[in-house]
Amino acid sequence: GLPDAAFWWKERATCCKVRARRFGSQRQLVVVEPSSTAGVAVLKLKNLPVNSFSLEFLTELIINLEKLENDKTFRGIIITSDCPKAFSAGVDLREICGKNPAHYTEYWKVLQDLWLRLYLSNLVLISAINGPCAAGGCLIPLTSDYRILADNPKCLIGLNETRLGISAPFWFKDPLVNIIGHRASEHALQLGLLFPPAEALQVGIVDKVVPKDQVQSTALSVMTQWLAIPDHARQLTKNMIRKPTADLLVKHRDTDIQNFVSFISRDSIQKSLQMYLAKLKQNKD
Ligand SMILES: CCCCC/C=C\C/C=C\C=C\CC(=O)SCCNC(=O)CCNC(=O)[C@H](O)C(C)(C)COP(=O)(O)OP(=O)(O)OC[C@H]1O[C@@H](n2cnc3c(N)ncnc32)[C@H](O)[C@@H]1OP(=O)(O)O
Numbered sequence: 001g002l003p004d005a006a007f008w009w010k011e012r013a014t015c016c017k018v019r020a021r022r023f024g025s026q027r028q029l030v031v032v033e034p035s036s037t038a039g040v041a042v043l044k045l046k047n048l049p050v051n052s053f054s055l056e057f058l059t060e061l062i063i064n065l066e067k068l069e070n071d072k073t074f075r076g077i078i079i080t081s082d083c084p085k086a087f088s089a090g091v092d093l094r095e096i097c098g099k100n101p102a103h104y105t106e107y108w109k110v111l112q113d114l115w116l117r118l119y120l121s122n123l124v125l126i127s128a129i130n131g132p133c134a135a136g137g138c139l140i141p142l143t144s145d146y147r148i149l150a151d152n153p154k155c156l157i158g159l160n161e162t163r164l165g166i167s168a169p170f171w172f173k174d175p176l177v178n179i180i181g182h183r184a185s186e187h188a189l190q191l192g193l194l195f196p197p198a199e200a201l202q203v204g205i206v207d208k209v210v211p212k213d214q215v216q217s218t219a220l221s222v223m224t225q226w227l228a229i230p231d232h233a234r235q236l237t238k239n240m241i242r243k244p245t246a247d248l249l250v251k252h253r254d255t256d257i258q259n260f261v262s263f264i265s266r267d268s269i270q271k272s273l274q275m276y277l278a279k280l281k282q283n284k285d
Pocket of ligand 1: 090136
């Protein structure tokens with residue numbers, strides 16, 4: 001069982017609902033549709049233009065995941081993007097630039113919530129990565145059970161934080177190490193590598209590369225294989241494998257938030273994030 005995580009989820013779910021009421025936006029940033037396969041939902045990320053993680057988007061995402069987790073008709077979720085430009089550009093840099101410590105604290109807590117919700121999900125999660133996926137954007141694939149990437153040179157994937165002058169938190173690093181191994185992670189993380197599809201497959205950060213128009217159908221057929229296993233046996237096994245990694249965050253959440261807030265509040269870090277954002281705005285296609 002997961003008593004610690006279950007406690008956090010209950011408490012944080014209430015916070016999410018309060019926050020959702022605060023945003024009161026009419027835009028639907030997350031679309032959930034039943035798939036053609038019974039018991040499988042398709043969750044589409046739709047925070048245009050690049051699915052960057054704004055606080056509002058994270059909140060909506062967590063609420064939708066929680067609903068699916070609690071709905072006994074669903075056994076698996078395929079997560080994909082409904083934004084033509086990206087699967088996800090990761091943390092919305094406007095949330096961690098030029099704000100105050102209280103905002104950074106709230107933001108980081110919610111990002112942790114998303115990670116815990118995904119990493120400890122009882123459902124089968126498959127990422128159908130149909131666009132570029134950078135840094136925090138990899139949080140979704142790295143916490144999924146299976147990753148399928150579109151075979152397109154624009155579909156780069158990786159934890160490129162160091163290129164922004166920041167470091168990936170340990171709870172991004174740990175799943176990467178679990179997936180691709182220690183040496184490959186050491187290399188990828190320090191250099192902030194963004195892998196094109198063939199290299200992503202070779203290093204193991206994704207499990208399959210297929211033409212873009214086959215990402216969705218492949219995800220469904222992989223899901224069918226996973227759903228052939230009895231849920232209770234798969235869930236127990238998933239939990240056994242993931243709990244030690246998850247516990248590190250559950251036990252050290254507050255310290256992690258404090259470290260993040262003091263790190264991100266530094267003038268030098270703020271300057272390099274602002275420069276990166278300005279460069280993004282210049283490098284228009
Ligand atoms: C000691 C303790 C340490 C603890 C940890 C400490 C620190 C960790 C702190 C933070 C961790 C953060 C992790 C992150 O996720 S940082 C974000 C990294 N993301 C990226 O590098 C991706 C950036 N984006 C891109 O590369 C491209 O946008 C992309 C390839 C996704 C799409 O390219 P395209 O050319 O099609 O589109 P663009 O014109 O570039 O983008 C459209 C529009 O969107 C804006 N934008 C893009 N990404 C972001 C973003 N992450 N945040 C905010 N805004 C973004 C872009 O500027 C354009 O805006 P506009 O000009 O149209 O207004």
